[in-house]
Amino acid sequence: MNITFSKMSGNGNDFIVIDNRDGKYISLYNKNFIEKVCARGLSVGADGVIFIEKSDTVDFKWQFFNSDGSVAEMCGNGARCAARYAFIENIAGKSMAFETLAGIIKAEIMENNEVKTMLTSPHSLELDKKITACGKKYNIHSVNTGVPHAVLVCDNIAETDVFSLGRDIRYNKDFAVNGTNVNFIEVTGENSLKIRTYERGVEGETLACGTGCAASAIVAIKKGLVKGPVHLLTYGGKTLTVYYDDNTVYLQGEGRRIYTAELKEEAYNY
Missing domain, CATH: 3.10.310.10 (Diaminopimelate Epimerase; Chain A, domain 1)
Structure with missing residues (x-):
């Protein structure tokens, strides 16, 4: 199975972002796949994997995995990358909201590849x-x-x-x-x-x-x-x-798309 993805970077944190709004990549939500594609030198290499899903209430929902396969409730740099990806792919407008395990995150696309996100209350x-x-x-x-x-x-x-x-x-x-x-x-x-x-x-x-x-x-x-x-x-x-x-927190910084490509089976089956 060839998997289209984007490589995103937020201030040095890098992520593999995959559009899974149609649900066809659910089988990839596992430790083995995440660890292998995140392995630097052996595969794409990343600090985490973000799956974009449909939401019934806001613009979209994400599933976020750390590079060791564990699930994270939230990631500030990942949130900006997910937001910019959603804007580029016409999933959301310049102002958006999306679901995370930590709660609803609001984001705004700024100039120069920057994104400003309102995090959940600390x-x-x-x-x-x-x-x-x-x-x-x-x-x-x-x-x-x-x-x-x-x-x-x-x-x-x-x-x-x-x-x-x-x-x-x-x-x-x-x-x-x-x-x-x-x-x-x-x-x-x-x-x-x-x-x-x-x-x-x-x-x-x-x-x-x-x-x-x-x-x-x-x-x-x-x-x-x-x-x-x-x-x-x-x-x-x-x-x-x-x-x-x-007690309101906003985080602003870059969310750059480095490239878009296809994951071949050899990238995660080795």
Whole structure:
């Protein structure tokens, strides 16, 4: 079976997007397929797979899978890519809404390939939580911006061991049962941060994480470290902007279509 798809990128997070509004690709909703097509060097390679489905209430619905085959409730960068894909393919207009497991996401297509999305309301904010990771004590903050995030303020994130520390915090007993994404931030200005993220489901550092940027901006504002809107320089070298007011969060950044092609059977049957 040849499968038409688009490769999309949102600030360094890349995704395979497949139109499944007719339901013919339901059989692909499995760990084996997702892991294989997301494998870099062996197949297309991606941080996740997005299936676009029909919705009875809004413009469309998505099914989102991390590269390890796990289902994610929400992904900020993926949301922008899905929105721009839907606009390009005439599935939705410039202003749209779509269903995710985290709730209804609203999006607006901007200029220069950028998309502004209104995320679901953040919840479960907890500041100054003491935990032990990699044998040391840390003061950490957490909030759910569609998926759970932990935020650690650092003096120099370039010298931070994101993989080891991120992995230990991700599986820390304080964040059981489902674990957490882990963000490391450095304040660089009155309304700017640098950020690096260890992503649950990818199980490593990614070039950007949209919901992680939202979580980090919220924590930094609540801690009085920055003022909004907050511009976050991601590990991939691109900037995401977070607007936060009255528990409403908007995330703006790129959603580029890199190419459209066909997945051959050899891409996922090996």
